[in-house]
Amino acid sequence: MSSLINKPFPAKDYTFQYISVGPEDFEKGHECKLPQTVSWEKFIKDNKTVVITGAPAAFSPTCSISHIPGYISYADELVQDKDVDQIVVLTVDTPFTQQAWAKDLGLKDSTHLKFASDPGCKFIKSLGFELNVAPGIDWSGRWAIVVKDGIVTYAAKEENPAAEVTVSSVESVLAHL
Template identity: 35%
Template structure:
């Protein structure tokens, strides 16, 4: 599987979110259809860079994304829906950033962004990236090299909208 790139359609997979009514399936077809969505992926909820810088940047700049025509900002990680919801609540993301679980790594695999994080006791996870998706097509893709955080930052994505 080659890595997703600008111009590609988003793969069809089912992700999940915890709602007041329990775990809700989130098909990517529905998530991206007819909308402009900024999707960013992190290696893990509650991990240092993800918690200190990545998610907070998108929460902080949510109004700027809306002002540039973004319909939704979504965070995805290979964590279960309960962990994603708890992380979002602790980060003040509720009502701002969609906290989406790729619990089985289906999106990471389908986009070619999976990575082996077993040395950190985290099994297979997603690489750190962000993308701008318009009506299901990747318009721009920002991948951070392992151990780095810059390309996928909220500020960098905003600069490209």
């Protein structure tokens, strides 16, 4: 388990970017929108319960098959039954890649589920959840965090992100809500 548990979410001075997804984005001519930049501090303050999961890369096999589809499948249960205000899927990919991946995985509406980007892996590194893939190159590891009223109540990182999805799965998150 992580040393983040039972501490305030370390959001100060960090941002993320995302591009919203809605039904209109599947119509010709609505494919390109500019990303929104959001302060983690404000985002956490504005939402009572937030689930954040990190993934090494958009469109990668484990992320696209075993990890992130569960969050899409269980989004309604998380929001309606577990009172989660926001779910964020975070990688170091561009917000454009994240939006394309979200749409490819079947996300039709990003009201409660955002596919976000951490440019330069700065925020992810501050959590200690990065994955060093080559000298000087860091991606996100595979991890999950639950934040309630600004306090981290669950935080876990996969020891081997190339193996099966365990502590970062939506089922593990559900068990900790």
